[in-house]
Amino acid sequence: MARNVEFNEAEAIQKAMRVFWEKGYHGASLRDLTTAMQINSSSLYNTIGDKEELFVRCVQHYTDLRKQDWQLRLASERPALEVLVEYIQCAVDIIIAEENSCLAIKAAFEMATSDERVRAILKADSEYGEAFLRELLRKAVAQGAIQTEESPELLADYFNSTWKGWHESYILHKDPIRIKKMAQYFIKQIGK
Amino acid sequence: MARNVEFNEAEAIQKAMRVFWEKGYHGASLRDLTTAMQINSSSLYNTIGDKEELFVRCVQHYTDLRKQDWQLRLASERPALEVLVEYIQCAVDIIIAEENSCLAIKAAFEMATSDERVRAILKADSEYGEAFLRELLRKAVAQGAIQTEESPELLADYFNSTWKGWHESYILHKDPIRIKKMAQYFIKQIGK
């Protein structure tokens, strides 16, 4: 009966995500966003909604991408410890390569204290990340690659929060070797 | 020959710091700030400067307070390991008690990527924090309380970035027990 939406919503969210990622929620203006998304603000308000709704969708999109990555890694049939070590090395590479750090952490510190929806998304993301680690640890123990008296729950929780600090370190020191050494020490610790 | 400044600059900075701490740089408006500081914007611009300058001063003030705390703890004559453990427990208490998390971390993620002055202040703060830990570790080893094959440099760096992640965890999960358990595990690790 009528006209269809002209722009690709998924692509637009992707582009908006990059803007929020770089500038933060308050630092990104609607003009920044609509320019990057290549749509008019009326189209934005007719389809997605206001700035907060757009931000929520972007954060959700970001965590969706991570979830996909975790699922792929979990599906691997290689030894769990190998998968875990590779994941850590990959995380380090991202910390070093990504100029704008991590959207999830930035959003947590800027928005999760005041926006309950953002907090819920990031909490779910964090819990999924821990479940991913827990599962790998459980497997690695079963495969005899790791022996520990600590519970996989505690270790997963601990590991997950450990490399968050690496992001901040890299912002301040911009020193890849620093991060790599910490990761090296971290991996060495797991083996014990 | 003339009138003196009416307001106490140190007190005003302290009040502005609390606003930035809660709302972030972009989230805090000049009206928020001048209202909290109980001064007129003309006074602000005549004495301190613009918003960025005020923010820099607030972050500097925040890191100055931390530095004082570290110096006091370093001056203690009690066993170094004891001082270290107490410091960690104190850090945990702050994470749990402080509703607005940590200004230094928030500023790092929001501003340090785009504002070189903020980055420099936070980098110096981070380095001082590491030196504090390094010194405690060095003493603890000398006192025979710790034995490790790792360098104090690496360990200090690693420790320092470890509890940054705890802040994010607490924002998302608001779970004091989670943090306490991680701290417990962390302290246990040091002893080994």
Added chain:
DNA sequence: CCTTTTCTGAAACGTTTGATTCAGAATAAA
């Protein structure tokens, strides 16, 4: 006291903000 310099408070600056309006183009269904 008077003079000189400085600080304060209220008002306003131009700009940018997030958000809305609406005429007209576009298109799916009848």
Added chain:
DNA sequence: TTTATTCTGAATCAAACGTTTCAGAAAAGG
């Protein structure tokens, strides 16, 4: 093709933004 509906783009909204202005109050030095 017509009709009914929806989307788009440009213009615009009021509010809030960071910042500046300036008259007048304040006070230290002579």
